[in-house]
Amino acid sequence: MTDVAIVGANGYSGEELCSLLARHGGVRIAGVTSRQHAGKPVGSILPRLKGHPAIRDLAFSNATADDVIKTGAKYAFLALPHGLAAEFALPLLNAGLKIVDLSADFRLREADVFQEFYGEAHAAPELLAHAAYGIPEIWREKIKAATLVASAGCxxxxxxxxxxxxxxxxxxxxxxxxxxxxxxxxxxxxxxxxxxxxxxxxxxxxxxxxxxxxxxxxxxxxxxxxxxxxxxxxxxxxxxxxxxxxxxxxxxxxxxxxxxxxxxxxxxxxxxxxxxxxxxxxxxxxxxxxxxxxxxxxxxxxxxxxxxxxxxxxxxLVKGAAGQAVQCFNLMAGFPETQGLL
Amino acid sequence: MTDVAIVGANGYSGEELCSLLARHGGVRIAGVTSRQHAGKPVGSILPRLKGHPAIRDLAFSNATADDVIKTGAKYAFLALPHGLAAEFALPLLNAGLKIVDLSADFRLREADVFQEFYGEAHAAPELLAHAAYGIPEIWREKIKAATLVASAGCxxxxxxxxxxxxxxxxxxxxxxxxxxxxxxxxxxxxxxxxxxxxxxxxxxxxxxxxxxxxxxxxxxxxxxxxxxxxxxxxxxxxxxxxxxxxxxxxxxxxxxxxxxxxxxxxxxxxxxxxxxxxxxxxxxxxxxxxxxxxxxxxxxxxxxxxxxxxxxxxxxLVKGAAGQAVQCFNLMAGFPETQGLL
Amino acid sequence: MTDVAIVGANGYSGEELCSLLARHGGVRIAGVTSRQHAGKPVGSILPRLKGHPAIRDLAFSNATADDVIKTGAKYAFLALPHGLAAEFALPLLNAGLKIVDLSADFRLREADVFQEFYGEAHAAPELLAHAAYGIPEIWREKIKAATLVASAGCxxxxxxxxxxxxxxxxxxxxxxxxxxxxxxxxxxxxxxxxxxxxxxxxxxxxxxxxxxxxxxxxxxxxxxxxxxxxxxxxxxxxxxxxxxxxxxxxxxxxxxxxxxxxxxxxxxxxxxxxxxxxxxxxxxxxxxxxxxxxxxxxxxxxxxxxxxxxxxxxxxLVKGAAGQAVQCFNLMAGFPETQGLL
Amino acid sequence: MTDVAIVGANGYSGEELCSLLARHGGVRIAGVTSRQHAGKPVGSILPRLKGHPAIRDLAFSNATADDVIKTGAKYAFLALPHGLAAEFALPLLNAGLKIVDLSADFRLREADVFQEFYGEAHAAPELLAHAAYGIPEIWREKIKAATLVASAGCxxxxxxxxxxxxxxxxxxxxxxxxxxxxxxxxxxxxxxxxxxxxxxxxxxxxxxxxxxxxxxxxxxxxxxxxxxxxxxxxxxxxxxxxxxxxxxxxxxxxxxxxxxxxxxxxxxxxxxxxxxxxxxxxxxxxxxxxxxxxxxxxxxxxxxxxxxxxxxxxxxLVKGAAGQAVQCFNLMAGFPETQGLL
CATH class of the missing domain: 3.30.360.10 (Dihydrodipicolinate Reductase; domain 2)
Structure with missing residues (x-):
């Protein structure tokens, strides 16, 4: 079983990630973070998932990079607002985690295009060149080799x-x-x-x-x-x-x-x-x-x-977000590409 | 009060016509036809309209041209499937009624275009030249003078x-x-x-x-x-x-x-x-x-x-059907164009 | 034409009131208030009503009792959160306006029941005895004679x-x-x-x-x-x-x-x-x-x-709020009870 | 892998059964019947399921008891209108299949109650005593031992x-x-x-x-x-x-x-x-x-x-129909009760 963390799990994409990963079969959800709900059982905030064996004993932890690293996860799924994901990426990568980011932060190759469309400077422009754009049907080989995948938008x-x-x-x-x-x-x-x-x-x-x-x-x-x-x-x-x-x-x-x-x-x-x-x-x-x-x-x-x-x-929320992220993760981690997704 | 008939009143456009004309203020609904529901009180089939003073005593009559003529209406609104409306038009016009047709039957100027798009011969091609296309913002003067208006599609x-x-x-x-x-x-x-x-x-x-x-x-x-x-x-x-x-x-x-x-x-x-x-x-x-x-x-x-x-x-169902039909009718019958429609 | 004011017109009940009163035929909307949107044209905030002759030239005014009095309205419809309506009632009544209140503030005869269910002291308990409960089918005669009607809840x-x-x-x-x-x-x-x-x-x-x-x-x-x-x-x-x-x-x-x-x-x-x-x-x-x-x-x-x-x-929003309020108003102001409501 | 047949697969419950059984992991869908769509690929009628590995090569077969028996299935799920299921039960049981019936036909213990509520004589009253009522939380042991389970209504x-x-x-x-x-x-x-x-x-x-x-x-x-x-x-x-x-x-x-x-x-x-x-x-x-x-x-x-x-x-359609049917099937066939359902 591969340990994974879901960062920002109380939005719709984060909830869908929890749901998909809970029934993946090859992963253990080592941590689930939410600044807003830190300390609360996951099932109390996401009642749809309540009682699922993979979720039952989980509580939201706080959402700092350190919190994520402490879970011992090998992979982190970032379901954060754009701008915030970029702040998590470097410390997590430095700690040896691989990242599937569902935000827009690493989808563009050029920081100035990011600035033009998002109206703010990119927080980690040096990482842009290393990120793979996360549509497996287009960039499968690059995703397999990447440590940072920017799961594509819906x-x-x-x-x-x-x-x-x-x-x-x-x-x-x-x-x-x-x-x-x-x-x-x-x-x-x-x-x-x-x-x-x-x-x-x-x-x-x-x-x-x-x-x-x-x-x-x-x-x-x-x-x-x-x-x-x-x-x-x-x-x-x-x-x-x-x-x-x-x-x-x-x-x-x-x-x-x-x-x-x-x-x-x-x-x-x-x-x-x-x-x-x-x-x-x-x-x-x-x-x-x-x-x-x-x-x-x-x-x-x-x-x-x-x-x-x-x-x-x-x-x-699936092929346009969480499902695609899991598909990318399967490629990165060596699982069959369809695992947990059929 | 001007007497009007609604032919084919149990579809969505027909029901909307009943509703608009019931509160028009200048018309009396002289007849409402429905082959399927002939004899039944209008309110039993269209419960939304039940009890409205203008509808209360109405029952559906059968839907032949003669039934419509017998109502004494000066104007007939045809809310019928395409093909059928064309069969009503000539007898009603001959009997002196003016017509607002909500079907596609009189919207085209050329019978062969009708045949190309609707896959059947036009039932009254000689009337096509007399019909006004029913968008008042485009053909207002023509509509005012017409005896047959083909209210435009949605x-x-x-x-x-x-x-x-x-x-x-x-x-x-x-x-x-x-x-x-x-x-x-x-x-x-x-x-x-x-x-x-x-x-x-x-x-x-x-x-x-x-x-x-x-x-x-x-x-x-x-x-x-x-x-x-x-x-x-x-x-x-x-x-x-x-x-x-x-x-x-x-x-x-x-x-x-x-x-x-x-x-x-x-x-x-x-x-x-x-x-x-x-x-x-x-x-x-x-x-x-x-x-x-x-x-x-x-x-x-x-x-x-x-x-x-x-x-x-x-x-x-309103500007795309019944409302536009009433707007055309207002022009034909000399009412203020917005009557019953604000 | 009777001048009326709508106080708190940007909620759903307030918008429905605007819509009903705009086509009432016997009233002039003398003022429409909204603290949040004061100064803006009504049609810019309630685009559904934009362009209607009765609304076209109206802008939201600020929402104090004085603003309402200044409109010269004879009747004020209060579409405010509970607690707030009670603060408007006394100054408006003192200024000679009659009130139709859509909030819960004047529906109860006893201030302590209000406190029990709403968790706060009533702001104008001396008015409770004067208010008529606004369901015309139950309290028609009382409503006709009232200066303050508490339109019933949905x-x-x-x-x-x-x-x-x-x-x-x-x-x-x-x-x-x-x-x-x-x-x-x-x-x-x-x-x-x-x-x-x-x-x-x-x-x-x-x-x-x-x-x-x-x-x-x-x-x-x-x-x-x-x-x-x-x-x-x-x-x-x-x-x-x-x-x-x-x-x-x-x-x-x-x-x-x-x-x-x-x-x-x-x-x-x-x-x-x-x-x-x-x-x-x-x-x-x-x-x-x-x-x-x-x-x-x-x-x-x-x-x-x-x-x-x-x-x-x-x-x-109609029989459960704005429509019932207009029905009460019609009784208070001597209009036919159904005016503007069919 | 256990071979199963789904009888009457083009309704909502039947489609849900196909979907659940396709991902069950312990069964092979040996046959799918539909009188209306016999001969057509399942994916052409149920496009949601198109391309799924467990469905890809399946076509609807005709829906007689013989067609079901010919599939070689050990279990038949009946997703048929009430009255029709009862006609399938005896021949299928005689051929050695076990049955999970989603209709109302075998839910009642007494044929005269069936007649009272469904207005027709029961087609196989002799089987009523043998059927287990299909709510595992109530009748788990009976379901385990049954050859005919009447999955409970929604x-x-x-x-x-x-x-x-x-x-x-x-x-x-x-x-x-x-x-x-x-x-x-x-x-x-x-x-x-x-x-x-x-x-x-x-x-x-x-x-x-x-x-x-x-x-x-x-x-x-x-x-x-x-x-x-x-x-x-x-x-x-x-x-x-x-x-x-x-x-x-x-x-x-x-x-x-x-x-x-x-x-x-x-x-x-x-x-x-x-x-x-x-x-x-x-x-x-x-x-x-x-x-x-x-x-x-x-x-x-x-x-x-x-x-x-x-x-x-x-x-x-799940706990109220297809999911409950699979839960019952899991008990009958010796699978973990939650298999394919989490």
Whole structure:
């Protein structure tokens, strides 16, 4: 059994991590931290997990790097607000832990892009070059070898999985991409904010955060890597009245002479052996992926305009957060990639 | 008091029509038809309306053209499936009634486009030339003079209201338009179908009907009228887990040299005096328009890509159906346009 | 036109009041207060109401008694937290205004019961004797004559309307009453609290606040008045995943020899001429009353146990708050009781 | 690995069974039947399960007893409408299979009670005496030894688990029990019916099926067994706007001299070693049990009236159906009781 610690376990991603790791089978949860709830039994704050054998005797510890090191964990999952994760990384790495970070802190290769999109200086820029971007379907070998993995964001995962193989294959006009995504409300986190009250979000569909959402920085970084040339896109996120799930609809122009069949062939080959990407004819539906680590993808061509339409769906808290983090961890720690995730 | 009949009153649009007309103040509901429920008191089938003074003594009558004529109504609202409405129109017009049709039957100017998109021959093609397309903000004078108004569809209204003024002003590249819309489940109608069960639609967001949704025919007809040249768009409708509301996000390229300020000026001028279109800075949210006849619109420019993003929201059953029908009726019958709708 | 002021207009009840009074037809909204939003246009904070002719030119004023008096309003609607309303009442009454209070402050006849249930001393106990309890179906004549009406709470209205006529008729065993109610989340108010986030309330049904919910105090006061003897009940409120609506299921034993027919006769007679109570055979459903001022009621007898089951449903923000307040106001000000409410 | 067959796998309970058994670890799904979808790959009809290693190569077979026998399964899970399950039981038992039936067909000990509540003659009354009632917490040893287990219904499980230990202990006045339950819409099954459309159930809370719901028959049978005397209760089920989950609120009178402490002690002892019942202080919330096999229970005393209030919550498709069936199967087949369920 491998000892792991979950740092910041009372948010939605942290709770999902606890749930996934409790039934992983190869890990022992050595510590769970929460500044707000230090000292309290985990089951009293996360009643859904109460009584589970892997959780039963756990209490939240305080959340300093030292507290995490003292647990003896070999791996730390950081489910902290951006900015804070960067402060934990260096002491934990120095103490010999490997890190899966669910925040945005280590997803970008360049500190100035971080500053541009997050409005503050990066707290540990020297680590950026060492971090692997945490989408196994794109960076599997790098993740296996990494000591610090930046598990990818929820919107980025749903946008990158359909586009990256097509850009790698040179099949898409790189300045033709416009994306409309809709997320469940858990994406906003477990924080007291009138905007996310039930009575404000129910029967409500609205765009927000446009035209320059923070996730654009990592999306465009990865699209640019895939295309081998600068890619800039338009991205409109929406809030939809559901707890979980992201649905993404991407408009793009295929390059001259690229048929729908060729696009489907590229995606079929890219994902034929991937356990967590289901590319097929069925139009993705969030309800089919919620509670799973799958990302479902489909492609359609609008022959009347020549536009390609890519559709994708995932659970924002699983493949878009905790599940993907566990998938990365499995690669880092030598477990079968699907362990605890099927 | 003007006598009106509602034909097909047990669907969602028909029920909303009953509700709006019951509190209109200038009309008497002379008849309400439903083949399925003929003979039953309206309040027993539509319990929401039970006991309202304007409904209390009404029973559903059978739904033939003769039944409608016998009510003595001067105006008939047709809330019937497409194909069926066309069969009612001629006898009712011949009997001197004026018609507001909520189906798709008279929205297209050309019978062969109807056949292409609806897969059947039009039942009354000779009437197409006489029908006015029912969006008052676009065709007000024509509606006032018409005996047959084809109240516009829910998706089309949310797409046309932001785009038509910009196309009229020549500010948009006509082949750059891609639209992503999401509708509440009432848009699928009150029919027994597993796909629209609560347990299938809750926590579910999915695209459907792409890439050639039937509503494209009327959308492109009206965009083409506005632009003065052929306009073809990409349109992706989605089903969202809410009862009512449509939210539309439109991507388009402004023509060279057209600024966001110029676009806002066009929309501001177009809608400054319109009682039911609210163009402003606030991002539209379905919850702010549900139960009202408003369409809310906002515009943003993605300066990084040069793409214009238009956002709009309406209640699919009000401004997208029954409310718009009453607004058209008010114009036809000489009532203040907002009567019964504020 | 009668000038009215709405004090505390940015909560859910206050917003609903604005909406109802804007279309009332007999009033002018002379002032709208909000400490939090003083100075801002009403439409910028309550975008649903933006552009309505009755609201268009209004800005929130500060919320002191003097601010309210300065508006020149003849009637003030107080939509304030309990405790605060009591501080406004005396200066407003002294200035000659009449008050409809939506808080709990004036619903109890005795200050010590207030202290017991609300945990604080009453701020204006001398006014308690002058206040009318605001359910027109029970206290119509008193409301007409009152200068201070305490509009009844949402749970109490749904519980009292079915029970009061039966207790008055002596048909119920007074110590046999147990009530299970479920409320939509708007009942918790528009306040930042993790417990009422969408992701906490969706797919969630839970009891709370038992066994001694604050509303019990006014429920038992009114049941006792009706029965002419002390009535104590068990009351279990639940939070249901919906924005609006209250559904109440009441168990009670009919007195020996009292048949279901006799009970139905009592309720039929009590409500035959009431415009906002629909007693009938259909089982009440919140969706049939949401957005209306109706309370729907049905009665069933479980012959196997001899228990009577009373079912009732209302919109917690309309018949349970703002609608009932307007109904009371109509009585106080001499308008037809249903004006603005159908 | 033990071979199992799932008969009637395209309803909600059947789908949940597929999902649970796919990850069980000790079984091989040898066959999955569906008359409606015979011949189609399971993943094409249940897209949520598509691609799972245990499902990937399965197609639905036709649904006759012979088809089930041909799969070679040792255990058959019957997820069929009541009436139909009884027709499968005899041939399957004769062929040596053991059966876990999720329908109501074998839950009652007496055929005439079945006829009274289900309105039809029982198809295999001779088997009733051999069936074990499938709540392991009540009938564990009988289930272990049974060849035919009638997995208990969703409402009954939530009502029996809190009450049975108290009745066994003689702590409750047996004619004092009144129950108010609310179920998610999946409880109505995956069938085309206007009443369960999203737009009919959203924002809707309503009672139904009272005062003599079919589940009363098995509830009272089991309560009577527990009490050792005839128990008759009042039961009001409600439909709540959520996909899954049942919340039950039970009112009852403790016998003279029975304190809340004594009641808590009884429940604590009854469930201290039960892996799937969590009795504690926290008020049960459906969201904490959805997707799990837990039933959460709490108890409160209303000292003002002397009434005991029992609260319980479970997932109607897991502890209320498929999870409980697997729990029973684990006992019958000698697996650890929690296998595949944590």
């Amino acid at each position: 919107y980025p995962t749903s946008i990158l999985l359909p586009l990256v193989p097509l850009l790698r294959a040179g099949q898409i006009v790189t300045d033709s991409i416009a994306v409309s995504s809709a997320s469940g409300v858990s994406g906003a986190g477990r924080k007291a904010d009138v905007a996310y009250l039930y009575a404000e979000c129910n029967e409500s569909l609205r765009a927000y955060g446009l035209p320059k959402h923070r996730h654009l920085s990592e999306i465009e970084q990865e699209l640019t890597f895939a295309a081998g040339e600068k890619v800039v896109i338009t991205f409109v996120p929406h809030l939809a009245p559901m707890t979980r799930g992201i649905h993404t609809t991407t408009f793009a122009k295929p390059k001259e002479g690229v048929s729908l069949a060729a696009i489907k062939e590229t995606l079929t080959q890219a994902y034929a052996n991937e356990p967590f990407v289901r590319f097929g004819d069925t139009l993705p539906d969030t309800k089919n992926v919620v509670g799973t680590n799958y990302c479902d993808i489909a492609a359609r061509l609008d022959e009347r305009t020549g536009r390609l339409i890519l559709l994708s769906a995932e659970d924002n | 998706y089309p209204t949310s797409i046309l209201l932001p785009l038509v003024p910009l196309l009229r002003a020549g500010q948009i590249v006509t082949d750059s338009i891609a639209v992503s819309s999401a509708s509440g489940v009432s848009g699928a109608g009150r029919k027994a179908d597993v796909a629209y069960l609560y347990a299938e639609c809750n926590e579910s967001l999915r695209a459907y009907g792409l890439p050639k949704h039937r509503h494209l025919s009327e959308i492109e007809q009206e965009l083409t009228f506005a632009a003065g040249e052929k306009v073809v768009i990409t349109f992706v409708p989605h089903l969202a887990p809410m009862t009512r509301g449509i939210h539309t996000t439109t991507f388009a390229k402004p023509k060279e040299g057209v600024s966001l300020a110029a676009i806002k000026e066009t929309l501001t001028q177009a809608y400054a005096n319109e009682p039911f279109v609210r163009f402003g800075d606030t991002l539209p949210d379905t919850k702010n328009v549900v139960g009202t006849n408003y369409c809310d619109i906002a515009a943003r420019l993605d300066e990084r890509t040069g793409r214009l993003i238009l956002l709009s929201a309406e209640d699919n | 749970y109490p209205t749904s519980i009292l309307l079915p029970l009061v006529p039966l207790l008055r008729a002596g048909q119920i065993v007074t110590d046999s009453i147990a009530v299970s109610s479920a409320s939509g989340v708007s009942g918790a108010g528009r306040k930042a609290d993790v417990a009422y986030l969408y992701a906490e309330c969706n797919e969630s049904l839970r009891a709370y606040g038992l066994p001694k919910h604050r509303h019990l105090s006014e429920i038992e006061q009114e049941l006792t008045f009706a029965a002419g003897e002390k009535v104590v009940i068990t009351f279990v409120p639940h939070l249901a995943p919906m924005t609006r609506g209250i559904h109440t299921t009441t168990f009670a034993k009919p007195k020996e020899g009292v048949s279901l027919a006799a009970i139905k006769e009592t309720l039929t007679q009590a409500y035959a001429n009431e415009p906002f109570v629909r007693f009938g055979d259909t089982l009440p459903d919140t969706k049939n009353v949401v957005g209306t001022n109706y309370c729907d009621i049905a009665a069933r007898l479980d012959e196997r146990t001899g228990r009577l089951i009373l079912l009732s449903a209302e919109d917690n | 409402y009954p499980t939530s009502i029996l688990l809190p009450l049975v230990p108290l009745l066994r202990a003689g702590q409750i006045v047996t004619d004092s029990i009144a129950v108010s339950s609310a179920s998610g819409v999946s409880g109505a099954g995956r069938k085309a019916d206007v009443a369960y459309l999203y737009a009919e159930c959203n924002e809707s809370l309503r009672a139904y099926g009272l005062p003599k719901h079919r589940h009363l028959s098995e509830i009272e049978q089991e309560l009577t067994f527990a009490a050792g005397e005839k128990v008759v209760i009042t039961f009001v089920p409600h439909l709540a706007p959520m996909t899954r989950g049942i919340h039950t609120t039970t009112f009852a009178k403790p016998k003279e001299g029975v304190s809340l402490a004594a009641i808590k002690e009884t429940l604590t002892q009854a469930y201290a070693n039960e892996p799937f019942v969590r009795f504690g202080d926290t008020l049960p919330d459906t969201k904490n049990v959805v997707g799990t096999n837990y039933c959460d229970i709490a108890a409160r005393l209303d000292e003002r009236t002397g009434r005991l209030i029992l609260l319980s919550a479970e997932d109607n």
